[in-house]
Amino acid sequence: MESIGAALPAGNLGAGSRFSANDQIQFALIGAGGMGMGDARMALSIPGNRLVAVADVYNGRLTRARELWGKDLFVTRDYREILVRSDVDAVIIATPDHWHARQAIDALEAGKHVYCEKPMVQKLEQGKAVIAAQQRTGRILQVGSQYVTSIIYQKARELVRAGAIGELNMVEAWLDRNTALGAWQYSVPPDATPENIDWDRFLGDAPKRPFEPVRLFRWRNYRDYGTGIGGDLFVHLISGLHVVTGALGPSRVFATGGLRYWKDGRDVPDVMLALLDYPGFNVALRVNFKSSVAQEQFGFRFVGSEGIIQTGPSVVLTKPPRESEPGYTISTFPRAIQEQFLSEYRKKYPQLPPSPERMRSEQETRFVPPQGYDAHVEHHRVFWGALREQKPVVEDAVFGFRAAGPALLANISYFENRVCRWDPEAMQEVA
């Protein structure tokens, strides 16, 4: 991967420099689409942050950025013009996945702190280069899987650590969708012309091809630019899994699936299932883009020897009843033996078993986040707070690659029809 970093002058932040509580942190946005604009809004909700520049390859989004954030905003189609600016301390990278590694490395080398959307990299071989750039430059890099900061996962982690479900033996995680937007059929604007779009800059290192705006506005549907369900969505599940369990990654990954419904020219599946072997437990991941659900559903079940934690909008801890009823084979014993058995059993467990409803309410503990809680805002608070305090973040480049690696291996497994092996410590595929 080519990097332009070395040719760029350093940014305005010297190593070890700090922002005081009153200092402004000036940032730029690279990739002003759906998530980029959302990230910029989150960053701007934090006092002391100021957006000074925006880069995007589509003019419409630069115009929109000025409509939203003022005519003085510096806008460009070439993100490198942002990196040479001394008034930019940090950048948010929210471009299609095939640009993440290169732009993150260029930004770090230019002295900028980086908030990089997930997945941190599009290809396995890019992971270590981003980690090295982060470590070499000493700048802060946080990957944008906001659920990593979520109090839902923090609560689940606390419960797992406290032994609330005993020994973890299996984790299931899923994301079910049902709509065209959920399946990445995003809008293509009527002014998507070669004049309004810097097509070659969108393509970057991807294979050269003639102008075809659907590939820009629905880039997720093409392997040249996106990372399919693996990198786009499994990565969220794997990030959450690593936060809750503290695991570094799986040793084996197998995925299957297919293009079942959204046959719109995409070259990635819309149903995907993956099995991952973690030390001490197994993981099953599932995403379906045509799953007949009324609303998107997203959750985890952490299954242990003593109970289950289910996460979604809240965290539910369920403990099984301690005593068990006499087994179903009791009616096969002679009548006298049955009576003897039941009488001894009742001495041991004098109470009748509770009704299923009572059992549910007695054995379930629910943790609900405060109203209005937003993990995305929190994730930004962590990043911008870390810049002010010069302290490390949880979802740094190493964490980001430990999540992206197995997610990308799920794609490799699917497309190459093989089981993949992974060394989570060394962060590399094993032959």
Ligand SMILES: NC(=O)c1ccc[n+]([C@@H]2O[C@H](COP(=O)([O-])OP(=O)(O)OC[C@H]3O[C@@H](n4cnc5c(N)ncnc54)[C@H](O)[C@@H]3O)[C@@H](O)[C@H]2O)c1
């Ligand atoms: N954390 C989350 O929950 C979450 C949610 C959605 C998207 N994302 C991530 O955010 C990133 C962007 O996704 P999106 O949904 O906003 O896509 P999008 O298509 O809406 O936005 C991408 C933008 O990048 C621009 N772009 C393309 N190449 C560029 C380049 N070389 N330089 C500058 N701009 C360029 C495009 O014109 C577009 O405006 C992806 O990596 C995606 O995985 C994360």
